[in-house]
Amino acid sequence: MKITLLGTGTSQGVPVIACECQVCKSKNQKDIRLRSSVMIEIDNQTFVIDTGPDFRQQMLRENVQKVDAVLFTHHHKDHVAGMDDIRAFNHKWKKDMQLYCTKPTQEALKREFPYVFSKFKYPGIPEVKINIIKNEPFKIQDTTIIPIEAQHYMMPVFGFRIKNFVYLTDVSAMSEAEKEKMKDADLIILDALRRKPHISHFNLEQALALLEELKPKQALLIHISHYMGLNDEVNKELPSHINLAYDGQVVNLNE
Numbered sequence: 001m002k003i004t005l006l007g008t009g010t011s012q013g014v015p016v017i018a019c020e021c022q023v024c025k026s027k028n029q030k031d032i033r034l035r036s037s038v039m040i041e042i043d044n045q046t047f048v049i050d051t052g053p054d055f056r057q058q059m060l061r062e063n064v065q066k067v068d069a070v071l072f073t074h075h076h077k078d079h080v081a082g083m084d085d086i087r088a089f090n091h092k093w094k095k096d097m098q099l100y101c102t103k104p105t106q107e108a109l110k111r112e113f114p115y116v117f118s119k120f121k122y123p124g125i126p127e128v129k130i131n132i133i134k135n136e137p138f139k140i141q142d143t144t145i146i147p148i149e150a151q152h153y154m155m156p157v158f159g160f161r162i163k164n165f166v167y168l169t170d171v172s173a174m175s176e177a178e179k180e181k182m183k184d185a186d187l188i189i190l191d192a193l194r195r196k197p198h199i200s201h202f203n204l205e206q207a208l209a210l211l212e213e214l215k216p217k218q219a220l221l222i223h224i225s226h227y228m229g230l231n232d233e234v235n236k237e238l239p240s241h242i243n244l245a246y247d248g249q250v251v252n253l254n255e
């Protein structure tokens with residue numbers, strides 16, 4: 001299984017427009033963060049989790065030729081805004097894009113992209129098939145995906161486990177039962193917004209505390225804000241198996 005970090009930044013991305021802080025001014029490529037998303041290649045299938053505003057740029061940067069399905073964590077703009085650009089894959093492969101999301105996310109997609117779901121469709125718009133998921137394992141072809149429910153302040157969100165890989169973003173609290181699903185992982189990719197507490201995201205301290213409980217072999221932190229600090233300096237403080245993720249990072253996992 002190959003995991004590619006498409007983006008690792010918070011909703012505004014890094015650098016932030018018009019910000020003059022040292023992180024936003026950094027020349028280090030690892031301090032430049034598109035909105036958070038990840039690509040998973042397994043069993044000849046390619047899945048993407050979330051289509052944020054930078055989806056097009058991410059697909060071009062990674063030279064992605066095929067996406068078989070998109071899994072949505074929740075419907076905040078920084079996770080859905082790029083959905084229109086899946087139509088490039090419709091044109092290339094002449095088939096609907098399979099979307100996996102909860103009912104509330106489906107409703108939000110219908111509000112955000114009404115033309116995609118209208119009865120009389122303008123030619124060339126995205127062709128999608130929505131598959132509603134609940135908090136129970138589901139399959140895409142031969143791959144089993146286990147949703148992990150967490151709280152993003154008041155909003156329920158889904159993380160996903162695929163074999164020994166776990167992705168969970170935009171989380172501020174979760175139940176013990178859901179934590180169980182994240183144990184014995186080889187790689188956990190987890191939300192850690194910044195150092196100071198935040199109402200709807202784990203801060204660095206909370207993310208590290210959860211990882212201490214879950215003990216994955218490796219962990220990467222995402223949804224990072226410019227307030228976190230410089231990538232290389234923050235990484236020096238972290239345990240050796242935990243790092244801030246960077247855009248374009250690839251992790252290969254043995255299944």
Ligand SMILES: [Zn+2]
Pocket residue numbers: 010011076078079170223
């Ligand atoms: Zn977000």
Ligand SMILES: [Zn+2]
Pocket residue numbers: 015016019020021022023024025226
């Ligand atoms: Zn800044």
Ligand SMILES: [Zn+2]
Pocket residue numbers: 074076152170
């Ligand atoms: Zn969010």
